[in-house]
Amino acid sequence: MWVAFALGGIAAVLIGLANGSMRRLVIGGGVALAVAYFAFPMFAADGFVSRDTVSPTLFGLAPTHPALALVLLAALVGVAAARLPPRIGGSLVALGALVTAGLTWSAQAGSPQLVHLLPLPGLMEALTGLALAAALTLLGWGSRRLRIPMLVIGVAAGVLAFGFLGGPAGHRLFPNADGYYRLTTPVGESVQTAIVAEYNANLDTINAQRTRIGLHTLPPIESVKNLDTERLPEAASSKGYRMLRPAKSRYGVWVAMLLAGVLLGSGAMLAWRPRLHGSGDLAGGILYAAVLLSLAPAFASTEFSFAKLAEGWPFLMKFLDRAWPPLWADPSYGQFGIFPLQEVASQMLITLEIALVGTFLGALFAVPLSFLAARNLTQGNALMRVVFAVTRGLFNLDRGVDTLILALIFVAAVGLGPFAGVLAMAIHSIADLGKLYSESIENVDRGPIEALEAVGASGSNVVRWSILPQVSPLFLGWTLYRFEINFRVSIVLGLVGAGGIGFFIQDKMSSGRYDQMIIAILAIVIVVNIIDFASSWLRSRLV
Amino acid sequence: MIEVANLHKVFPDGTKALQDVSVSIPDGDFVAVIGLSGAGKSTFLRCLNRLVDPTGGTIAVGGSDVATLRGRALQRYRRTVGFIFQQFNLVTRLSVLDNVLSGRLGYHPTWRGMLALYSDRDYELAQAAIREVGLAGRENTRVDQLSGGQQQRVAIARAMTQEPDLILADEPMASLDPRLSDVILGLLKQYNEARGVTVLVNIHVIELAKRYARRVIAFNQGRIVFDGPVSELDHDLESTIYAGSLETL
Numbered sequence: 001m002w003v004a005f006a007l008g009g010i011a012a013v014l015i016g017l018a019n020g021s022m023r024r025l026v027i028g029g030g031v032a033l034a035v036a037y038f039a040f041p042m043f044a045a046d047g048f049v050s051r052d053t054v055s056p057t058l059f060g061l062a063p064t065h066p067a068l069a070l071v072l073l074a075a076l077v078g079v080a081a082a083r084l085p086p087r088i089g090g091s092l093v094a095l096g097a098l099v100t101a102g103l104t105w106s107a108q109a110g111s112p113q114l115v116h117l118l119p120l121p122g123l124m125e126a127l128t129g130l131a132l133a134a135a136l137t138l139l140g141w142g143s144r145r146l147r148i149p150m151l152v153i154g155v156a157a158g159v160l161a162f163g164f165l166g167g168p169a170g171h172r173l174f175p176n177a178d179g180y181y182r183l184t185t186p187v188g189e190s191v192q193t194a195i196v197a198e199y200n201a202n203l204d205t206i207n208a209q210r211t212r213i214g215l216h217t218l219p220p221i222e223s224v225k226n227l228d229t230e231r232l233p234e235a236a237s238s239k240g241y242r243m244l245r246p247a248k249s250r251y252g253v254w255v256a257m258l259l260a261g262v263l264l265g266s267g268a269m270l271a272w273r274p275r276l277h278g279s280g281d282l283a284g285g286i287l288y289a290a291v292l293l294s295l296a297p298a299f300a301s302t303e304f305s306f307a308k309l310a311e312g313w314p315f316l317m318k319f320l321d322r323a324w325p326p327l328w329a330d331p332s333y334g335q336f337g338i339f340p341l342q343e344v345a346s347q348m349l350i351t352l353e354i355a356l357v358g359t360f361l362g363a364l365f366a367v368p369l370s371f372l373a374a375r376n377l378t379q380g381n382a383l384m385r386v387v388f389a390v391t392r393g394l395f396n397l398d399r400g401v402d403t404l405i406l407a408l409i410f411v412a413a414v415g416l417g418p419f420a421g422v423l424a425m426a427i428h429s430i431a432d433l434g435k436l437y438s439e440s441i442e443n444v445d446r447g448p449i450e451a452l453e454a455v456g457a458s459g460s461n462v463v464r465w466s467i468l469p470q471v472s473p474l475f476l477g478w479t480l481y482r483f484e485i486n487f488r489v490s491i492v493l494g495l496v497g498a499g500g501i502g503f504f505i506q507d508k509m510s511s512g513r514y515d516q517m518i519i520a521i522l523a524i525v526i527v528v529n530i531i532d533f534a535s536s537w538l539r540s541r542l543v
Numbered sequence: 544m545i546e547v548a549n550l551h552k553v554f555p556d557g558t559k560a561l562q563d564v565s566v567s568i569p570d571g572d573f574v575a576v577i578g579l580s581g582a583g584k585s586t587f588l589r590c591l592n593r594l595v596d597p598t599g600g601t602i603a604v605g606g607s608d609v610a611t612l613r614g615r616a617l618q619r620y621r622r623t624v625g626f627i628f629q630q631f632n633l634v635t636r637l638s639v640l641d642n643v644l645s646g647r648l649g650y651h652p653t654w655r656g657m658l659a660l661y662s663d664r665d666y667e668l669a670q671a672a673i674r675e676v677g678l679a680g681r682e683n684t685r686v687d688q689l690s691g692g693q694q695q696r697v698a699i700a701r702a703m704t705q706e707p708d709l710i711l712a713d714e715p716m717a718s719l720d721p722r723l724s725d726v727i728l729g730l731l732k733q734y735n736e737a738r739g740v741t742v743l744v745n746i747h748v749i750e751l752a753k754r755y756a757r758r759v760i761a762f763n764q765g766r767i768v769f770d771g772p773v774s775e776l777d778h779d780l781e782s783t784i785y786a787g788s789l790e791t792l
Contacts, residue, residue, distance in 0.1 A: 447628060447630050447631075448632050450594060451628060451632035451698075452645060452648065453594065453621070454592055454621060454624070455622060455625075455626075455645060455648055455649050455701070456617075456620070456622030456623075456649025456705075457645065457649055457656065458618060458656070460653050460656075460657060461648050461653055464656065465634065465637075465641075465645050465648065465656070469634045469636045470634065473636070
């Protein structure tokens with residue numbers, strides 16, 4: 001926790017010493033802290049089972065920890081620093097940062113306590129509606145003509161989304177959203193006594209179960225303080241009571257401390273050197289805040305952890321140890337011997353062939369379709385415009401479904417093996433190549449088209465004699481480019497059972513034959529580089 | 544005989560490119576169309592072969608109105624009109640012969656064109672035109688290997704291969720070295736005199752117009768401000784033709 005505080009402070013001071021704008025950091029830190037105050041989880045509050053656990057925000061903790069409201073004040077001072085004289089603003093921000101760090105630390109060091117959850121119904125629904133309205137409005141804001149219509153559409157969509165999510169249909173689809181945001185409120189003496197009594201009443205049943213599975217029995221408790229490591233009784237949990245355990249901190253604590261460090265460092269630097277500010281500090285600060293606000297939850301969600309990496313390091317070493325030297329071939333193994341290098345060679349060939357056939361089939365269908373998806377060839381009449389829209393729509397739909405996902409579906413339909421992979425690759429390539437081809441057609445030189453119209457050539461002959469000669473080298477280039485990508489895709493196709501070297505890797509990995517798998521990895525590195533090099537050399541000679 | 548009556552062209556953005564243009568051009572004439580950039584010269588030429596659709600008026604060619612032709616009939620009319628562009632508009636990745644032969648596409652059914660099934664006569668016409676513009680022996684050269692002057696000569700050969708009744712040339716020398724102007728205009732003049740084919744050339748260099756044309760049509764802001772033999776062009780008239788140049792440019 002203090003590591004984050006120190007990191008933030010040091011980073012801010014270093015940026016300040018490099019003459020970076022401190023006011024920008026102060027604003028960014030303030031905005032981020034204000035959002036984190038309302039949105040980032042701080043501590044765990046446990047109930048009966050693990051899914052009862054909720055993680056209140058600083059705002060959610062306000063009823064039980066009133067002093068934490070000062071954190072919001074500190075954040076707002078940071079935002080207000082945009083308008084304050086640098087020396088005064090900087091000093092206030094530094095002071096606020098110290099208060100934030102102190103309060104966060106003392107709340108985190110506090111002992112477990114019993115709280116009651118007070119849901120704020122409709123809050124998440126309203127926020128979703130607001131976000132939708134804001135996004136749609138911003139989309140049209142740049143154009144004078146679209147500004148008002150998009151504002152109206154945005155507000156209407158926001159209200160509709162709020163109504164839908166807040167209604168019974170929305171609660172059925174997203175049960176978690178109902179009363180998702182909760183405040184923690186203090187619990188009176190009498191309720192505490194009742195929960196202690198309930199716990200003790202259930203103790204006989206629980207201890208009987210514990211004895212049966214060989215665990216020691218639990219003693220009766222005298223106050224809720226004794227529940228600091230035990231779970232709450234089921235009935236209390238379902239009534240909304242939780243044990244708030246500040247020691248089980250969430251990423252919000254880390255973010256608050258980091259921001260306190262940044263605000264302390266940048267506020268102090270700003271007070272010391274008031275000239276450290278620039279134009280566009282408000283926009284820049286909001287950008288900093290947006291980056292931090294999206295990264296912090298993302299790191300938390302993806303469970304990023306150096307500790308786990310350190311734990312896993314010996315396994316990595318052991319893997320390399322077992323993978324080297326590679327087992328190229330062992331004729332004396334078993335009855336027939338094993339020949340991994342030979343198998344890698346033939347599987348690599350199949351992988352290459354999947355990419356060849358997939359790309360060829362994709363191109364075969366993409367060429368004619370791309371002419372229907374080229375805007376400049378389809379403006380003749382209403383029917384052609386519909387054809388254009390439909391073709392483009394299909395391309396976009398198809399491009400959205402990755403080859404690997406298509407392969408999973410085709411494996412289910414036509415069975416394991418390279419055929420499923422080829423089908424998936426061809427279908428995905430049609431859309432991808434079709435889009436690239438049609439964009440090439442849209443960019444052709446209009447002059448020759450006009451010239452052939454002027455000699456009285458028919459529409460198809462104009463395409464044949466002025467567009468085709470212009471786009472054919474471009475088509476070839478895109479096809480080669482797609483082939484490069486398809487080859488890399490076909491390597492992983494084997495992982496879903498659609499044939500090729502990926503299957504070999506999966507097989508050897510799961511049976512622990514790392515000394516055979518390493519051959520496939522080496523082969524992939526070599527062949528991918530050869531193909532990329534050859535393809536880009538060919539493409540450079542096409543023009 | 545081309546008879547243009549009350550021709551109007553208003554572009555969708557409201558620009559009045561041609562206003563009430565009436566002119567009659569006898570067969571075999573060599574006409575220079577002069578005027579400032581944006582005076583309507585180019586729109587006028589493009590209306591004559593319907594690369595631009597006029598918004599009003601008639602264009603009678605050989606007695607029938609071509610201003611409203613559509614589809615196949617328009618293609619049949621266009622094959623009799625050679626058009627030479629300022630930017631040549633050749634397919635540079637194809638050979639000289641392929642480009643020149645494409646002048647015959649209007650004379651064959653679509654499927655024959657798609658398969659490049661040109662007749663022996665098409666090849667003879669194409670070879671003759673290539674010889675006439677002085678590119679004999681370069682038939683199989685790719686057009687992007689040629690100089691700008693040679694490319695424009697390929698474009699002229701393509702127009703000649705159409706066996707046209709009318710040749711329209713829209714600033715054919717504007718993107719070439721000035722010394723090549725005489726080559727290009729000389730070729731058109733020679734073709735006009737040898738075959739009696741009507742030629743209309745847009746020129747912005749008035750000296751060239753005086754040297755080659757028999758007749759001059761001058762445009763200013765979409766209207767014809769002068770129409771007569773070259774000899775009648777004097778200094779006063781020229782300043783009328785180029786009036787308002789500084790404001791409009």
